[in-house]
Amino acid sequence: MRHLMSPLDFSVEELDKLMEMAEDIEANPEKYAHVCDGKKLATLFYEPSTRTRLSHEAAMLNLGGSVLGFSSADSSSASKGESVADTIRIISCYADICAMRHPKEGAALVACAHSSIPVINAGDGGHQHPTQTLTDLLTIHSLKGRLDNMTIGLCGDLKFGRTVHSLIHALVRYPNVKFVLISPEELKLPGYIRKDVLDRQNIEYREVVRLEDALPSLDILYMTRVQKERFFNEEDYVRMKDFYILDSKKMELAPKDMHVLHPLPRVNEISVEVDSDPRAAYFKQAQYGVYIRMALIITLLNIEV
Ligand code: CP
Numbered sequence: 001m002r003h004l005m006s007p008l009d010f011s012v013e014e015l016d017k018l019m020e021m022a023e024d025i026e027a028n029p030e031k032y033a034h035v036c037d038g039k040k041l042a043t044l045f046y047e048p049s050t051r052t053r054l055s056h057e058a059a060m061l062n063l064g065g066s067v068l069g070f071s072s073a074d075s076s077s078a079s080k081g082e083s084v085a086d087t088i089r090i091i092s093c094y095a096d097i098c099a100m101r102h103p104k105e106g107a108a109l110v111a112c113a114h115s116s117i118p119v120i121n122a123g124d125g126g127h128q129h130p131t132q133t134l135t136d137l138l139t140i141h142s143l144k145g146r147l148d149n150m151t152i153g154l155c156g157d158l159k160f161g162r163t164v165h166s167l168i169h170a171l172v173r174y175p176n177v178k179f180v181l182i183s184p185e186e187l188k189l190p191g192y193i194r195k196d197v198l199d200r201q202n203i204e205y206r207e208v209v210r211l212e213d214a215l216p217s218l219d220i221l222y223m224t225r226v227q228k229e230r231f232f233n234e235e236d237y238v239r240m241k242d243f244y245i246l247d248s249k250k251m252e253l254a255p256k257d258m259h260v261l262h263p264l265p266r267v268n269e270i271s272v273e274v275d276s277d278p279r280a281a282y283f284k285q286a287q288y289g290v291y292i293r294m295a296l297i298i299t300l301l302n303i304e305v
Helices: 012-027 051-062 084-094 107-113 130-144 162-171 191-199 211-217 234-240 272-276 282-300
Strands: 040-045 066-070 097-102 119-124 150-155 177-182 205-208 220-223 259-261
Touching: 012 130, 012 282, 040 051, 040 084, 051 066, 051 097, 051 119, 051 130, 051 282, 084 097, 084 107, 097 107, 107 119, 119 130, 130 162, 130 220, 130 259, 130 282, 150 162, 150 211, 162 177, 162 191, 177 211, 259 282
Parallel strands: 040 066, 040 097, 097 119, 150 177, 150 220, 177 205, 220 259
Antiparallel strands: none
16 A cells, blocks of 8 residues: 655656656546546545645546545544544545645654555645645646756745645756745745755755846746744744735746746735736646646556556
8 A cells, every 4th residue: 555645755757657647637537537436535634725625626526436524623523632543543444545634744644654545645734745746747747848957946935835845855856957946034945955855966056035036047936825824923924925926027037938836825926917927837737736636546546547
């Protein structure tokens, strides 16, 4: 039995296969419409979500399966003190596979240690968000036709942004990927990722504060939201929240073939006027999230198509 805790759980060859299947799903959805008939997906969300929960559910429904679950800790027995370990033992009796989001780093790992069904980490605190990474990789691959030889700008909350952490882990495995880390001093990428991942593997990167300084050199700009829920005090959040606002004027500095990604939700960091720029890819990205999660469910359930 296989789980997905981190993007590194899949080799580059396995990721290639997963993306190939997702692209086939997009082209031939009818071929996959009944491959999960009779299977159930449980979504266990201890933290709010729109895309991750509903795209997992849409993915399972598109495959002919069904879904059950809860969308907040308050509406589950976690509110009475039930542990993640006990919860997953119970869910293993009700479903064939589950996706779990939890505010604590490592919670998904605890779940898979006590689970008899595949567990998908749908985000654990500020740690990892591997299915978002699969979505991001598929989006970049579909837009650019490659995952190597490119410069990726990561902008915003690089300290708490788990999507950024997961994406860096995944992209350093492709040749000649360079990063521009764009953040205020207070929200810089944690030292353990800079040293243990980027420095250790001799990955080229530079850190800048001004978005304008990075834009002309980028193939992909990955914007992120300042993570209000991870701040210890409101005052720091208010000071940081509008540090970056990507607008049409700044987009003039960007190459014509640069694409803008964002895991969403956005708050103010991308002005709505950018939505009509052909380089804005964040809504398409959310659609790719369904295809890749369909491919993931098929793979983790070991279903032959
Ligand atoms: N990208 C993402 O994780 O969005 P949600 O929080 O809405 O799931």
